[in-house]
Amino acid sequence: MKQFNRRALLALGAVMIGTGMAAAQDAWPTEPLRVYVGFPAGSSPDVLARLITEPLSRKLGQPVVVENKPGAGGVIGVQQMLAGKTDYAFGTTINGPLTTSPRLVENVGYDVGKDIAPVALIATSPLVLAMAAEAAPTDIASFIEAARAETGAIAYGSVGQGSGAHLTAELFADAAGIEMLHIPFTSYAEVTTSIIGGEIDAGFMAPSAALPQVQADKMKMLGITSSEPFAQVPDVPVIAGQAGIPDDFRAELWNAFIAPAGTDPAILERLNTEVNAILDDPEVQKKMLAMGWQAQGGTADDLARRIADDTSVWGNVIDRIEAQ
Amino acid sequence: MNTVEGILHGFSVALRPDVLVYCVLGVVMGTFIGVLPGIGAMAAISLLLPLTYYISPEAALVMLGGVYYGAQYGGAVASILLRLPGTPQSAITTLDGYPMARQGRAGVALFASMVSSFCGSMIGIVVLVVLAGWLSRMATRFGAADYAAMMVLGLVAASTIGSRRPAKALAMVVLGLILGSVGTDVNSGVQRLTFGQTQMMDGINLVALAMGLFGVAEIIGNIRNAEREGSPPHVSLRQLLPTRDDLRRMPGAVARGSALGSFFGALPGTGSTISSFLSYALERRIARRPERFGQGAIEGVAGPEAANNSAAISAFVPTLTLGIPGDPIMALMLGALVIHGVQPGPLMLEARPDMFWGLVVSFGIGNLILLVLNLPLIGIWVSMLRIPFRWLYPAIVVFVCLGVYSVRGSSFDIAAVAVIGAIGYLLAMARFNPALLLLGFVLGPLIETNLRRAMLIGRGDPMVFLQRPISAVFVVATVALIAASLWGAWRRFRSRTAA
Amino acid sequence: MTAIGAFVALYSVAQYDIGSLRRMGPGFFPVVLGALLAGLGLMIALPAWHRAGEMRPFDVPQALAVLAAIGLFGLGLQGLGLALTTAGAVLIASLPAPRRGWRWRLILAAIITVLTWLVFKQGLQMTMPVWPDFPG
Incomplete structure (x- = not known):
């Protein structure tokens, strides 16, 4: 129950600071920090965000409010962060809104290069290639062989047109030189049911x-899309380098801490340091892993590079899909 | 561990003081959240989720479950008293519950809804315990073609409810289907009818639609009558108990509603809104005098309320036995389990029998608490009608707005309520039935995506619908139903020309 | 009665327009449905020209007040905060109420504002501003 009381105090603090009653700290926003999350409370991007914001608020000695603005695959969260600039707004987001959404969504209303200031990569999550237990292929090589037997012989499910699962499958198909039939679903629950059935x-x-x-x-x-084996499923072999797939094959979802461009560099610097410190905590790492995420961290430049790399990789995949 | 041992073990978990306290807390909160228009179980659970990190996983899940099925009880209250569905699941209850309230039988309607909810839940629990294995196998066998065929049957069966003029009824269903197609098309990723609005990419918000169609129109229409303040439509607390005739009509409706609800609740992706609609359609179809429906038929309250409650319970079947959540709320519950370090999935029953059986027994206890809690509350709800409407309606307007906002923190959705409300008011003035629009809206996307998915999987061959046994049965039933209605229409036509 | 006719006609036109612009794949359903609705609209509207009386009387001021209150809520919640928006919406919504006088309206606005703050902000811990953001 102690935790509840602390939360209540924080809430009270937020009201007081919000009405301008708290003393100002130098070179640091006096208002509570807002962290926009483009997914509903309780979803995994939201839980990841809260794993960061709770210790962050302790470290900064300042309330950090998570604002859930779900919709359009996370794009609305980024839009709202940009709209709320003056409030010391920050955001955590998955890769989509920063890499593929500007291609797939009609007028997202922001330019990733110009409007977003990267802060730090929070965590990554690879995807596994899964089949029903009784299916014939036993590894990546035999899977590719089965797919080559006939065009579209393998029907695969994804969580929607342009989703990470769809683009990853097409990236894989391109690398393996096969063609599969794409069946879009809306959730992994549906995909799982359909595979088992x-x-x-x-x-x-x-x-x-x-x-x-x-x-x-x-x-x-059958295989995993990260470049290293993944701690949650250590026995699953890495796809890269197998059966003619290039060694640099990598497809991961990620989650990152971002800010609107133009935010004070000192603030960005401080946030990067704090987020990295939080990600170093083994307890936080363990919780993330239980949800299927590998804690990362690193500099803002690392994140900027990641955004640029993925934008071009997925851009090529989207070109290929649209050409079909 | 066999079933009896499991249940006994479940009692030892569910009766733990901390679990019991959170169970009571959950169902009480669920009731009130259900009563408040707009704010539903989804929003409440996602808002509560962060708080449950600090309590034991059993207590957390029991509490969140309590909010979920508790909301189904509360949802009927506003539907009956104000023709304002507290939750989309109870929208159909307005059709006969509200007329009952107008006839001064609000107490009876509430009593019927509470008792039916309770019976529906209890039947749902028995189904969960006895048939969980069968239902979960069933759920994985249902393919896209089967879903599409089943939903078409549901749509055909329900599409003429509550309207004397078939053209008007069909127009509403079709309008609902069109509104349902707004948003990103699952199959192609194309954004349809969004007019470039990112906010509309995920479609029109169901809660905003339900609130705008039912609530706003009703509020506007009633302000004029607010002059007759202090004189609610002849409500007497003594009229709480149902008549013998009511009691005779209820059990059948409850049993059929529970059966429908248990089945549909267990299928991923269908859920309690649809089962309440189908239950209503079924009751009306088999009634000897279907014209009573819409005029305050008690079966129209008892059936759907039993259906949505049993669906709320059996929705846990795929979640607990397969680790596959059937709807977004169940996905949240699974998320809660993962956060607590419990791995949901087919092995959960063996790995964590305390969770499974504790939850099952807590459903029973929770529903008992709900019944005991809600029966005395009926008097209070009914007396709320004594509050002059001029005091009540501005509060309802504000609560609707905040309830819609709670779904996804979107001001856009509140503005949408105003637009939908304006349309809903025009439709109500022209005596269109908003429930049918909602039906089309809910079923439309399911039919379309499954139909097109089935065609994709079948490599473009429409015969998939007849080759799969489940879907073939539904297709035949649909054709038979249409044939029967045409035959009936033709006979009526002939008897008229003969006369 | 003319209202229904005009309404349905306008509606059909709008639907056709949208339908024909779509590509066959994703547009298939909307086009079919749009055409169907237009047809049904005519089926309802044509016989209705000759009859009268299915229409209920419009309550225009009431409708405008309620819709305006909801609109204010949608536009104002983020900027003005919960308290002012709620009070404002209550005052606007209560305008067409039959009882005259301002005192009961102000009391009502105050009660509802406090109630919503208790239920939604304190009880459910929803994240939204309570007061407008004053700079500084």
Whole structure:
């Protein structure tokens, strides 16, 4: 119950600071920090954000309010962050809104290069290639072979047109030189049901969505899209370098802390330091891993590079899909 | 661990003082959240979720579950008293619940809804315990073609409810289908009818639609009558108990509603809104005098309320037995489990029997508490009608706005309520039935995505709908239903020309 | 009665317009549905020209007040905060109420404002501004 009281005090503090009653700290915003999250409370991007904001508020000695503005695959969260600039608004977001959404969504209303200041990468999550346990292929090589037997022989599910799962599958298909039939769903729950029910053959999915079914011998995982084995499913082989797939094959979802461009560099610097310190905490790492995310960290430049790299990789995949 | 041992074990978990306290807390909160128009279980659970990090996983899940099924009880209250659905699941309850209230039988309607909710939940629990294995196998066998065929049957069966003029009824269903197609098309990623608005990419908010269509129009229409303040439509607390005739009509409706609800609740992606609609359609179809419906037929309250409550319970079947959440609320519950370090999935029953059985038993206890809590509350709800409407309606307007805002923190959605409200008012003036619009809106996207998905999976061959046994049954039933209605219409036409 | 006719006609036109612009794949459903609705609209509107009386009387001031109150809420919540928006919306919504006088309206606005603050801000911990953002 102590925790509840602390929360209540924080809430009270927020009201007081909000009405201008608190003393100013030098070179640091006096208002509570707002962190916009483009997904509903309780979703995994939201839980990741809260794993950062709770210790952040302790470290800064200042309330940090999470604002959930879900919609349009996270784009609305970024839009709202930019709209709320004056409030010392920050955001955490998945990769989509910064890399692929500007291509896929009609007028997103922001330019990632001009309007967004990267702060730090929070965590990454690879996808696994999963099939029903009784399916014939046993590894990546035999999967590719089965797919080559006939064009569109393998039907795979994703969580929507242009989703990470869809683009990853197309990136893989391109690298392997195969063509698969894309069946869009809206959630991993539907994809899982459809694979187990034998309606579709495969799917690239979050390890945490596949793992319970694998443990119950209903599904198997043929490979993983990260460049290193992933701690949540250490036995699943890395796809890169197998059966003619290039060694630099990598497809990961990620989650990052961002700010609107034009935010005071001193503030960005401080936030990067604090976020990295929080990500160093083994307890935080453990919690993230349980949800299927690997804690990362690093400099703002690292994140900027990641955004640029992924934008071009996924841009090529989108070009390929649109050309079909 | 067999079922009896499991249940006994469940009692030892569910009766733990901390779990019991959070169970009571959950169902009480659920009731009030259900009563408040607009704010539903989804918003409440996601707002509560961060607080549950600090309590034991059993207590957390029991509390969140309590909010979920508790909201189904509360949702009916506003539907009956104000023709303002507290939750989308109870929208259909307005059709007969509100006329009952107008006839001074608000107490009876509330009593019927509470008792039906309770019976529906209890039947749902029995189904959960006895048929969980069968239902979960069923759920994985349902493919896209089966869903599409089933939903079409549902749409055809329900599309003429509550309207004397078929053209008007169909127009509403079609309008609903069109509104349902707004947003990103699942199959192509194309943004349809969004007019470039990012806010509309995920479609029109169901809660905003329900509030605008039902609530706003009703409020506007009633302000004129607010002059007759202090004289609510002849409500007497003594008229709380149902008549013998009511009691005779209820059990059948409750049983059928619970069966429908238990089945549809367990199928991922369908859920309690649809089962309440289908239950209503079924009751009206089999009624000897269907014209009573819409005029305050008690079956129209009892059936759907039993259906949405049993669906709320059986929705836990795929979540707990397969680790596959059937709707966004169940996905949140799974998220809560993961945060607490419990791995949901097919192995959960073996790995964490305390969670599974504790939750199942807590459903029983929670529903008992709800019944005990809600029966005395009926008097209070009914006496709320004594508050002059001029005091009440500005508060309802504000609560609707905040409830809609709570869904996804979007001011855009509040503005949408104003627009939908204006349209809803025009439609109500022209005596269109908003429930049918809502039906089309809910079923439309399901039918479209599953139909097109089935065609994709079948590599473009429409025969998939007849080759799969489940879908073939639904297709045949749909054709039979249409044939029966045409036959009936033709006979009526002939008897008229003969006369 | 003319209102329905005009309404449905306008509606059909709008639907056709939208329908024909769509590509076959994603547009298939909307086009079919749009056409269907237009047809049904005519089926309802044509016989209705000859009859009268299915229309209920419009309550124009009441409708405008309620819709304006909701509109204010949508536009004002972020900038003005919960307290002012709620009070404002209550005052606007209560304008067409039959009872005259300002005192009861102000009391009502105060009660509802406090109530919403208790239920939504304190009880449910929803994140939204309570007061306008004063610079500084």
